Amino acid sequence: MQNKELADLLFPHVHLVPQDIIAKYPARKLEATAKVTRFAPSPTGFLTIGGLYATFISERLAHQSEGVFYLRIEDTDKKREVEGSIDGIVQALDYFGIRYDEGVTSFGEETGQYGPYKQSARVDIYQAFIKHFVEEGLAYPCFCDTEALQHIRNIQQSRGEMTGYYGKWALHRCFTLEQVKEELAKGKPFVIRLKSQGSSERKIRYTDLVKGLIELPENEQDIVIMKADGIPTYHFAHAIDDFLMGTTHVIRGDEWLSSVPIHVQLFEMLGFKRPEYGHLAPIMKMDGHSKRKFSKRKDPDAAVHYYQLEGYPREAISEYFMTLVNSNYEEWRIQHPAELFSSFVIETSKMSVSGPLFDMDKLHDISKDVIAKMSADEMFEQLVKWAHSYHAGLYQKLINHREYAIGILGIGKDAIKPRKDFAKWSDVPPAISYFFDEEFKAEASTFTESLPPATSELLAQQIVQSYLGMYDDEDDKDVWFGKVKQVADQFGFAKDAKTFKKQPEQFKGHVGDVAMVLRLALSNRTHTPDLFDMMQVMGESRVRSRLCYFIDEVPNS
Incomplete structure (x- = not known):
């Protein structure tokens, strides 16, 4: 009875009960093999390439199994929220083609039947479950301030004991109703703590989707599940949301591995089936001759926005990610060159336990292949x-x-x-x-800096003038090249590089040098696509104009 009175005292405004909430979130009607996964970022900064990688895997696991992938925004920490982060996340997912079925969309809207998909809009749901925990004697109010908590920590450290708020160190764990009322009468703020029944002497065992069988100590800490402002902590909120939204599999960074005992404990105390967890080692990059983690502060390429700004096609990022997910993907790609990457079925058990190396050169090669196709x-x-x-x-x-x-x-x-x-x-x-003519003319001041050896400015003018006299836009490639060779012969250039190499003293150069003069006249570049094709695209008017411009602009020697 005291627990019920305590719960009403702490949460007089909360009238929802867990059973009514659960009834509003019916089980999803999916095949038994279908996976429900999510991307649940906090809008406290930019999306990292590692975060995008984990999100990509989550999306693939859901959609390759005919399941559901959704976006949930974990925005309960309003003090750290960065303006524009949510829009940036939504835009990044769209840019890289990571399609989600439910969740927060642009302009603050939502789609899906299991929302709200922003945690800040779900506080009444969380408080209903927290109140229920208090009623059941599974949670209690704690009035310790920062100074009191630090005092406890100092004593623990001086005695060589495990630090934290647990067991005999949990000062308010056994407060009576009267003691709680006394603290409230003083106007003291409080948090709600879990009344843990765990012991670090015991172990939990679970099979990680990536790392395999894991054994960790149970959680015995009376963790905070609701902050003084009435907002739940991540640990508690995510457990409620993952159950109500039907999440079956969670892919996340291995920095969350140490939280598994807490999450397993919460799901057990809530009486919910927990999702399967898979923990990914961080993506690595080369720094000189050694590998290291990406740094949010030092590495611009740690941010997903870098890849958007640089303009890597979504298909290239997807192809590259697939090579990191499963090592057998590249062999599959060779055997199925025309298939979409999504036809490959990824397996979490075949993911690398160690952090994959993000090789920018390999990404470039893959991206070149993608664009070329x-x-x-x-x-x-x-x-x-x-x-x-x-x-x-x-x-x-x-x-x-x-x-x-x-x-x-x-x-x-x-x-x-x-x-x-x-x-x-x-x-x-x-x-x-x-x-484009404006930019071409702006760059044309360096026309003669790249002329072939033994080709003076005057000779270059004469070559262009001679070719211009025989230029015909209707020529096919063979006729066109025949005319280039004719100009080469006229000015003492060999008909090909092989002939020039045999008798260099008899020629000024070879036909390639003549073509280079024409290339420079038309583009002011030494490296361009095929010269004939380039001229065909430029068209007769532009080609004639540029050849004339070269003749007029290059000064006489």
Whole structure:
């Protein structure tokens, strides 16, 4: 009876009861093999690449099993919440193609029948269960302030005992109702603590989805389950939410491994079936010759926003993540080159127990392959979407010159070995700037700095002038190259590099040097896609204009 009176004293405003709440969250109607997973970030900073990796795995486990993946925002710590974090999380998931079925969407809206999906909107739910715990003698109010807790800690340390609030050190664990009333009459703030029945002398055993069989000491700490402001702690809130939302599997970083005894204990005391836990070692990066964890402070590439800003395609990140998840994925990819990555079924038991190495060079290679396989139209659509958010100048060029831009992106797409010059969308603007006249002219002051050996400015002018006289936009590639060779012969260049190499003293250079002069005249670059294809995309008017510009602008020797 005293427990019931105590609960009403502490929570006079709480009238909900757990049974009524549970009734509003019916069991999901899914196949027995279906998994329900979640991404439950706190909006207290930026999303890390490690967090995205764990989220990717959670999404794959749910959707490959015909289950449900949802987004829950754990925003109970309002003091640490960073404005815009939730929008950043939602945008990042969208950018990287991680589709969730339920949860918080953009503009603060929600979708799904198991919400609210923000913990700050679920406080009345948590308090109903906390009040029930007090009624059942499973929790109690604690009035210790920071000074009192530190005093306890100092004594424990001086005696060499385990620190914390437990057993004989739990000063308010056995307070009577009258003692509680006395403290409340003094206006003292309180927290609610779990009345733990655990003992560090006993062990819990559970099978981790990634690490296998784990044995850990039971929790004997009387942990705080509700703070003085009436908001529950993460430990308690997540247990309530995971049960009500039907979560079956949780993938998280192994920094949460030490919390497993607390979470197992909470689920047992609540009488709920707990989800299966899988703990991931942190993703590592190379620092010189050694590996280390990513640093939020030191490494810009620790933040997911870095990969958005750089413009890595979602398909590239997904492909790369798959190589980190299961080592047999790369062999599967070789055997199934045309399949979507999502056709591969990941297995948590085959995940690495140690932290996988995030190899940026390998990501670049995969990303180049991904972009090379896209059609010009696919590249254009993704590039426009990226540029709209991250490169206003490029965005305007793309929407103002759609067909021209698609033509540029399509150069080399029909080859047996397609071009692989782009690893990310941010590579594109500097690589194609010369196709646009304003930028080409702005860069053209260095025309002659890269002329081939033994090719003077005057000779370069003469080569361009001669070619311009025979240029015909209707020529096919063979006829076009024949004319380039004709110009080469006219000015004493060998018809090919092999001939020049045999008799270098008889020639000024070879036909490739002549082509280089034309390339410089048209692009002011020494490295471009195929020269003929480039000219075809530029079109007759632009080609003639640039050749004339070269002739007029290059000073006489």
